[in-house]
Amino acid sequence: MTAWLDEFRQQAAESNEVLSVPSLSDEHWRFTSLRGIDFATYAATVEAVPGEPQGAILAEGEHAGRIVMRDGGVVLDEFSPEVAAQGVVFGSLKRLAEEHSDLVEPVLGTIVGYDEKFAAENGALWTDGLLLHVPAGVKVALPFHASYEIATAGAAQQWRVIISLGEGAEATLVEEHLKGEPGYANGVAELVVAESAHLTYVVVQDRNDASLHFAAHRAEVAKDATLEWAACSTGSKTGKTRMETRLTGEGSTGRLSAVYVVDGKRHLDLDTTQEHDAPNAGSDLAFKGVLLDDARSVWRGVIRVAEGAHGTDAYQENRNLLLSPKARADSIPGLEIDTNDVRCTHGATAGPVDPMLRFYLMTRGIPAVEAERMIVEGFLEDALERIPDERIRTALTTAVMRRIPIF
Amino acid sequence: MPDLVIRNLHANITGTDTEILKGIDLQMSKGEIHAIMGPNGSGKSTLSHVLMGHPGYEVTEGEVLFEGQNLLDLAADERSRAGLFLSFQYPFAVPGVTVANFIRMAVNAHRKGGPDGVDNPVRIPEFRKQILEAMELLHIDKSMASRSLNDGFSGGEKKRFEILQMAMLQPKIAVLDETDSGLDIDALRIVSDGINRLVGPNMGTLIITHYQRILDYVKPDQIHVLMDGRIVRSGGAELAHELETSGYADIAKEVVN
Numbered sequence A: 001m002t003a004w005l006d007e008f009r010q011q012a013a014e015s016n017e018v019l020s021v022p023s024l025s026d027e028h029w030r031f032t033s034l035r036g037i038d039f040a041t042y043a044a045t046v047e048a049v050p051g052e053p054q055g056a057i058l059a060e061g062e063h064a065g066r067i068v069m070r071d072g073g074v075v076l077d078e079f080s081p082e083v084a085a086q087g088v089v090f091g092s093l094k095r096l097a098e099e100h101s102d103l104v105e106p107v108l109g110t111i112v113g114y115d116e117k118f119a120a121e122n123g124a125l126w127t128d129g130l131l132l133h134v135p136a137g138v139k140v141a142l143p144f145h146a147s148y149e150i151a152t153a154g155a156a157q158q159w160r161v162i163i164s165l166g167e168g169a170e171a172t173l174v175e176e177h178l179k180g181e182p183g184y185a186n187g188v189a190e191l192v193v194a195e196s197a198h199l200t201y202v203v204v205q206d207r208n209d210a211s212l213h214f215a216a217h218r219a220e221v222a223k224d225a226t227l228e229w230a231a232c233s234t235g236s237k238t239g240k241t242r243m244e245t246r247l248t249g250e251g252s253t254g255r256l257s258a259v260y261v262v263d264g265k266r267h268l269d270l271d272t273t274q275e276h277d278a279p280n281a282g283s284d285l286a287f288k289g290v291l292l293d294d295a296r297s298v299w300r301g302v303i304r305v306a307e308g309a310h311g312t313d314a315y316q317e318n319r320n321l322l323l324s325p326k327a328r329a330d331s332i333p334g335l336e337i338d339t340n341d342v343r344c345t346h347g348a349t350a351g352p353v354d355p356m357l358r359f360y361l362m363t364r365g366i367p368a369v370e371a372e373r374m375i376v377e378g379f380l381e382d383a384l385e386r387i388p389d390e391r392i393r394t395a396l397t398t399a400v401m402r403r404i405p406i407f
Numbered sequence B: 001m002p003d004l005v006i007r008n009l010h011a012n013i014t015g016t017d018t019e020i021l022k023g024i025d026l027q028m029s030k031g032e033i034h035a036i037m038g039p040n041g042s043g044k045s046t047l048s049h050v051l052m053g054h055p056g057y058e059v060t061e062g063e064v065l066f067e068g069q070n071l072l073d074l075a076a077d078e079r080s081r082a083g084l085f086l087s088f089q090y091p092f093a094v095p096g097v098t099v100a101n102f103i104r105m106a107v108n109a110h111r112k113g114g115p116d117g118v119d120n121p122v123r124i125p126e127f128r129k130q131i132l133e134a135m136e137l138l139h140i141d142k143s144m145a146s147r148s149l150n151d152g153f154s155g156g157e158k159k160r161f162e163i164l165q166m167a168m169l170q171p172k173i174a175v176l177d178e179t180d181s182g183l184d185i186d187a188l189r190i191v192s193d194g195i196n197r198l199v200g201p202n203m204g205t206l207i208i209t210h211y212q213r214i215l216d217y218v219k220p221d222q223i224h225v226l227m228d229g230r231i232v233r234s235g236g237a238e239l240a241h242e243l244e245t246s247g248y249a250d251i252a253k254e255v256v257n
Helices: A003-018 A093-099 A117-125 A355-362 A368-384 A390-401 B044-052 B076-082 B099-112 B124-137 B142-146 B155-169 B185-198 B238-256
Strands: A065-070 A073-079 A089-092 A128-134 A144-149 A155-165 A170-177 A184-193 A198-205 A212-221 A226-233 A238-247 A253-262 A267-276 A282-291 A296-305 A313-322 A328-337 A343-351 B004-013 B019-028 B033-037 B057-066 B084-087 B173-177 B204-209 B222-227 B230-235
Touching: A003 A117, A065 A089, A065 A128, A073 A089, A073 A093, A073 A128, A089 A093, A093 A128, A093 A155, A117 A155, A117 A184, A117 A212, A128 A144, A128 A170, A144 A155, A155 A170, A155 A198, A184 A198, A184 A226, A198 A212, A198 A390, A212 A226, A212 A253, A226 A238, A226 A390, A238 A253, A253 A267, A253 A296, A253 A368, A253 A390, A267 A282, A267 A313, A282 A296, A282 A328, A282 A368, A296 A313, A296 A343, A313 A328, A313 A368, A328 A343, A355 A368, A355 B076, A368 A390, A368 B099, B004 B044, B019 B033, B019 B044, B019 B057, B019 B222, B019 B230, B033 B044, B033 B238, B044 B057, B044 B076, B044 B084, B044 B173, B044 B204, B076 B084, B076 B099, B084 B155, B099 B124, B099 B142, B099 B155, B124 B142, B124 B155, B124 B185, B155 B185, B222 B238, B230 B238
Parallel strands: A065 A144, A128 A155, A144 A170, A155 A184, A170 A198, A184 A212, A198 A226, A212 A238, A226 A253, A238 A267, A253 A282, A267 A296, A282 A313, A296 A328, A313 A343, B033 B204, B033 B222, B084 B173, B173 B204
Antiparallel strands: A065 A073, A089 A128, B004 B019, B004 B057, B222 B230
16 A cells, blocks of 8 residues: 555645635736636546557657556556666556555655645646656666557546656656647656766647646756756647756756747746756756747746855746747746856847848748748757757657648 | 849838939849949948848839849849849858758759749759868868858858858859958958859859959959949949049049039
């Protein structure tokens, strides 16, 4: 039995009871309205719905392990025996919470708690997801892959992820939120990157255009460790994705790169933190978005430098290309600095394609539409080229470009 | 008929009554080198932009014929594919697009022709050979081919890359807008050598310049002096030296008188 888990769920449920759905008067929700959404209409799903997931862009090829979650449960739970032999643990979180409570209990709820409405709800209600545990010194070359899909229209999917890398360990996890049916997805990912470890974490969010997508991803990065985080968002109707990095150890590095395309009347909300709790750590965030039609994006990013975190080098930028006069992008950068001797910079822009740049390309014989495509692709490339893995970079480029209909 | 015929060309800044070009007449053909000189604000760059179809200017009067075709009816990309080229005074950075990819796209657009043309992309090894040759001609390091075009390039580097594009696109008429500005003497010699190698029976060039310096390297057949939106004098290469000694002010006096 897992009494510790029952207790955690109980506490999260109590918190969920007390907390109300955020409104525009909450600082973090000033630009994202949840009015008119009746969360109760989404049916909680516990069972897995068998079937092949559709539309993944990075599921092909060899993997160290694969998870597919459809509605409430995992339908595919695959893991390479060779990798397992090295002491790596990977698979369904529901299963491993029982079989490996020694690995799950110390992490679950410690990185993302239940003091926020959606995290609390997830803490109480999560049905499955995955655990990836890589012991100290083990480097896994092949990537791990996870797919999440809502298979039944109107279903709620509560997913949860734990990644824990031991000292000097290395791993890559690619997580894809697939189109599936319209529904409500709410998830939590807790990432622990121990001393000198290296985690590559890729999140592709291509949920159904009518789906709600809420997620709280949070990482703690120890001394000299590196988190390489790449995200690509092309789906969902509305929601909020939190991407939080806490640099707890001296000399740690967090690199966050994201590209997104929002069209129609869709709304994308990305909420990031770069928390420097230790000296001489570096964080670098580059988010680039393309907005069409009546779409709207919100990025709120804060760099928080704790007392004593001298030698901090933090950067954040959010640039948006507006391909429609009615599209809108809000960027809210923020700095909270409690120490001297730091370098923190940020930049944010939103605007249409520069007509003079388009003219320049056209003077070389390139037709207007083609010129615009090159400019958009080049604009996104600035963020994409930061992703070291070529296969991932190419897949994400294709995924975003195919969402831009004029091309 | 000459390949490029400009007749009584008037142009305003788009959406305003501010007239910059006040009736330009000029004719030239492939194989010829013409220079337009004039003081700041005389309309030199405007002329180059108007010829290329810059959206910031509107033609209010006159016509431009390119190989008998009405150039002003064409969009900028069509003008390029017809064989007109502009080397920009201030080239734009194209973030995220490498020099090699950019030029290959441009070359392929030319090979395809119009929007209804058939794709006929250049084979990569052939393209590679051509661009490496052209880069060598202009003393550009090979490694630059994989950098984003003009992104973080120095002023002089940007000018070399304009001429590189000219070399690869092989236009019939190339307008070089202040290509010499921002070049040190060695770079000027390299770029001028490049221009001299490229200009020939199949290509003519219209050099727009403030100084006669570049004309010591690229010898013009004809020089035109542009002042206040009009060509006020035309003559042979000797005109450049006359300007150098007496300055534009004397010409201005002459014109007024």
